[in-house]
Amino acid sequence: MTTTPVPHGSAGLPDRALRDALATRPRPPRTGPLSASLTLAWRALLKIKHVPEQLADAIMIPILFTVMFTYLFGGAMAGSTHEYLQFLLPGTMVFAVLLITVYAGVNLKNDVTRGIADRFRSMPIWRPALLVGGLISDAGRNLLAAGLVVALGLVMGFRPAGGVIGVLLAVGLVLVFAFGLSWVWATLGLVLRTPSAISAVSFLVQFPLTFASNVFVDPQTMPGWLRTFVRFNPVSQLVEAVRGLMNGTAQASRIAAVLLASGLLVAVFAPLTMRLYRNQT
Amino acid sequence: MSMNSAPAIEASGLVKTFGGNRALDGVDLVVPAEGVFGFLGPNGAGKTTSIRVLATLSPPDAGTARVLGHDVVREADRVRERISLTGQFASMDEELTGFENLTILARLLGFTRAGARNRADELLDGFGLAEAGGRTVKTYSGGMRRRLDVAASIIISPDLLFLDEPTTGLDPRSRNQVWAIVRALAREGTTVLLTTQYLDEADQLADRLAVIDRGRIIAEGTPSQLKTSVGAGTVQVHVRDPARRSEAGRLLAEALGTPVQTGSDETALSARADDPGRASVALAGLARAGIDLTAFALAHPSLDEVFLALTGHRAETDTDTDAHTDAHADTHQEKTA
Numbered sequence: 001m002t003t004t005p006v007p008h009g010s011a012g013l014p015d016r017a018l019r020d021a022l023a024t025r026p027r028p029p030r031t032g033p034l035s036a037s038l039t040l041a042w043r044a045l046l047k048i049k050h051v052p053e054q055l056a057d058a059i060m061i062p063i064l065f066t067v068m069f070t071y072l073f074g075g076a077m078a079g080s081t082h083e084y085l086q087f088l089l090p091g092t093m094v095f096a097v098l099l100i101t102v103y104a105g106v107n108l109k110n111d112v113t114r115g116i117a118d119r120f121r122s123m124p125i126w127r128p129a130l131l132v133g134g135l136i137s138d139a140g141r142n143l144l145a146a147g148l149v150v151a152l153g154l155v156m157g158f159r160p161a162g163g164v165i166g167v168l169l170a171v172g173l174v175l176v177f178a179f180g181l182s183w184v185w186a187t188l189g190l191v192l193r194t195p196s197a198i199s200a201v202s203f204l205v206q207f208p209l210t211f212a213s214n215v216f217v218d219p220q221t222m223p224g225w226l227r228t229f230v231r232f233n234p235v236s237q238l239v240e241a242v243r244g245l246m247n248g249t250a251q252a253s254r255i256a257a258v259l260l261a262s263g264l265l266v267a268v269f270a271p272l273t274m275r276l277y278r279n280q281t
Numbered sequence: 282m283s284m285n286s287a288p289a290i291e292a293s294g295l296v297k298t299f300g301g302n303r304a305l306d307g308v309d310l311v312v313p314a315e316g317v318f319g320f321l322g323p324n325g326a327g328k329t330t331s332i333r334v335l336a337t338l339s340p341p342d343a344g345t346a347r348v349l350g351h352d353v354v355r356e357a358d359r360v361r362e363r364i365s366l367t368g369q370f371a372s373m374d375e376e377l378t379g380f381e382n383l384t385i386l387a388r389l390l391g392f393t394r395a396g397a398r399n400r401a402d403e404l405l406d407g408f409g410l411a412e413a414g415g416r417t418v419k420t421y422s423g424g425m426r427r428r429l430d431v432a433a434s435i436i437i438s439p440d441l442l443f444l445d446e447p448t449t450g451l452d453p454r455s456r457n458q459v460w461a462i463v464r465a466l467a468r469e470g471t472t473v474l475l476t477t478q479y480l481d482e483a484d485q486l487a488d489r490l491a492v493i494d495r496g497r498i499i500a501e502g503t504p505s506q507l508k509t510s511v512g513a514g515t516v517q518v519h520v521r522d523p524a525r526r527s528e529a530g531r532l533l534a535e536a537l538g539t540p541v542q543t544g545s546d547e548t549a550l551s552a553r554a555d556d557p558g559r560a561s562v563a564l565a566g567l568a569r570a571g572i573d574l575t576a577f578a579l580a581h582p583s584l585d586e587v588f589l590a591l592t593g594h595r596a597e598t599d600t601d602t603d604a605h606t607d608a609h610a611d612t613h614q615e616k617t618a
Contacts, residue, residue, distance in 0.1 A: 012454070013409045013461055021407025022469045024438040028391035030362075039388045043374070046385075050376045050417060115372035119433070122336050122366040124358060125389050280338070 033126035040120075040133025044107070045140070058141045062096040062148040069216060070156060077217060082157050089158045090242040091215035093149040094174055094235065097142045098210065101178045102202035104138050105185030109195045112280065121280070128274055135182055142178045146171045162248035170245035177238050177258055180265030187269050190276040209235045234261055287350060289314040289441050289472045290335060294344035297330050304330040305341070306496035312474055312489075314349075314440075317467045319487030319504075320476040321588075327496040328476035329369055332443045335474075336366040349440055365434035369445040372430065375419040379410055379429050382418060387436050404432040408462065424455025431462055435471070442466060444475040448482060460486060480588065494592045508581040515551050515580045516560045521573040523547040529572050536563030548575065 031039070048054050069088055074081030111117040111130065120130050150158075150167060160167050188198050212226065213235040219227045230236050241258045244250035290312035297305040305327050312318045322328050333339040335348055337357040345352065351359040373382050380401050387397035405414040408428045413421060418429065427447060434442055444463065448456040463486055467473050477483050483490050484504050492500040492507070500507055508514075516537065520529050530541040530550050537560070539553040554560040560579050567574065 013458055014406065017403075018407040018462070018465055019469075021404050021432070022435065022438065022465055022471075024469065027437050028393070028396065031389060031391045036389055039385060042388075043377070043385045046381055047374065047376045050378075114375075115368045115370050116374065118333075118338055118368055119366065119372045119386075120389075121338055122361060122364070123386075123389060124362040129389075279340075 031125060033129065033132075036125045036129035037132040037136060040129050041136035042133075044134060044137035048137075048141075055141065055144065058096075058100050058145045059148060061099055062092065062145050063152060065095060066092045066149055066152050066156070073216070085153060085156055085158050087218070087243075088216065089149065089153040090170060090246050091213075091239050093146050093170070094239050094242055095210050095215050096145045096149055097174050097178050098181060098235065099202075099206060100141060100145055101138070101181045102185050102199060102206075103141065104134060104182035105187075105189030105192075105198040105202070106195045107134055107138075108186050108189035109192070109198055112190065113195075117277075117280070121277075127278060131186060131273060131277065134186075135179060138182055139175055139179065142175055143171070146174055160246040160248075162244075162246045162250070166245045166248050166250070169250075170242045173242060173245065173255065173258055174238070177262045180262035180269075183266055183269035183273055186273045187276065190273060190280070209233055214239050237261070287314060288312060289318075290346065290348055290474070292331075292335065292344065292346035295331065295334055295341045295346060296343040297334060297339065298342050303496050305334070305344075307344070308493070308496065308498055310491060310498060310501075312472070314472050315467075315470075316488035317463060317473045317475065317486050319483035319490035320474060320493060321478070321480065321483045321487075321490050322476075322493035323478055326493045328478075328493060329445055330496075331493070332366070332445050332474070332476060336364060336443050337361055338366070363440045364443065365437075365439035365441075366443045367430050367434045367445065367447065369449070373418045373426065373433065376417060378415050378417050379405060379421070379425075380414040382429065383433060383436065386433050390437050392436075400436055404436065408432045409458065422455070424451050424458060427451060427455065427459055428462065431459065435466065438469065439471060441472045441474065444473060446476055446478065448477070448479070456482075492588065492591055500587075500591050505581065507587050514554050514557065514560070516554045516563060517549070517551040517576075517578045517580055518564070518567070518574050519546075519548045519576040520550070521548070521575050525572050526550060528570070529567055532566050532570060532572075533563050536566050554579065 066089065069092065070081050070085045074084035074088075078084035078087060108117075108131065111120075117130060121127070150171065162170070185198060185202060188201060189195075192198050192201065213230055213233045215235065219230040219236075222230065237254065238258050238261075241250070241254040244254060288311050290310060292308055292310040295305045295308040295310075296303065308327065308331055310331070320328050320331065330339070334341050335346055335353060337348075337353050337360050340354050345354075347353070348360045349363050353360055373379075374385075377385075380398075383401035383404055384397045387400045388394070392400055402411075402414070405411050408431070410425060410428060410432070413425055418426060421429065431444070431447065434444075447459050447463070451459065460482075463473055463475065475482075475486065487504060489501070489503055490507065491498050516533065518529065518533070520526050526543070526547060530543065533550060533552050534541045537552050537554050539555070541550055541552045543550055552563075554563070557579060564574075564577060
């Protein structure tokens, strides 16, 4: 045996404190799924506290697109900025929230590449906790973006006919769809090699889907082929439903379609993500 | 021997393939449930892959492994309750403080809010990080990160701790601190399996070790056994009277049948001894001739020599071995000269 005895206080470590720290003590009871997920959501919030820049796009995209589009194009497209804002605001809310859902994939990828996910995976905790905790904090970020669009809109003169309830339901519907879409990015987060690849893919998918939709303009003036695309574009469906809720003209079928789409996204991509996460090698 | 005589790890025939590369090519391994077990091998030999399989992170393509009596695939959760893993790269949240990192992990392990804070403070104190606890991890030195990483792994004392290359890239002082922690952990009853590509580290820390090369275990035993299996040791003597050194050298060469090396120290002599019995004969011969010695030793060959003998090639190490320019450096030069 070659182990040499270590004199106390060796290597500049406090010997007694080290021994105290290493002493075995009873194991606390195992955490449940909810508590583990909430702890990991709290972790994400702590990170935002230390690096508030993480919220830059959750704050800037709503402001930029609501203000810029209203005053830049409002007069030209709807005759007056006020008219256009009534049309635009539900759309920019959807636009702003969907763009930042990509964080679900980027943050997961970072945790995987930095080995942090491995630590959680080797711990006796509910396996999906890291994903679910992340989605809980993402919901907070999405709510911030949606809230900013609404607040800014109200200041600029947006008057929703659907009232407080209509607006709250509209925000809720966007968050539900964002939750479903987040699982797509989470899946990509485990498939693609780098966080920037996820951002790039998200950009390439989301820009056509959000611009070739009814977010910014009424599709009536578009050529027929594009109008068909816009009509079947899921973003348009979501925007239609959100406009309906905010304007008090909601159609149950549209809302049901959005909820169904969200459910489908979760049903397909949540198990896929979990499978990929479990089988990381 | 501890009362718990069941092995900590029993693996047989582990195979893991990535693409066309067989990272593990039939690993058989038994690690006793006490002390420090060293897992030695060059980069890419399969050390990290083995650890990931044993720590339930990566299922094997073939073969079985039981860790602390539980199957790593079918009873992964039972295994996870009793092991901890400190990966090769510090896996802490850089943006958070050391205290926050430990508190989050303690909460995940079931500590109450207050209990988690106490445990975090206790670990930071014990690992010499009390002052750094409130700073974000990205301001930490490599050694501090490593200590925090190990602290995170022992929030609940594991029965088995995997340490993947715990001192790679650390300066000598930080390395000594990590070594002190590993020894203290083993004293407190945690079985430690550490991988290393540093031969002196395995020699310093491990009670037993396995040598892995190209996905296969090529040797296993105590460091002394491994060295003895290679055969050669070195007799080193210091004569009291430098004037009698050449006479002593002649006697040693006769008794051992190998050439004698002399260094710049005019009292020092050394010669290879293929058989420890002949070494004692040689020393007795010096005594009979009335040559006084101030010191003598029978030194084992270094693990680097062991590795060369076992694999036919040298242990390939990284470029950043400065921190690990070890006591065997002279021996390497002699061998290659």
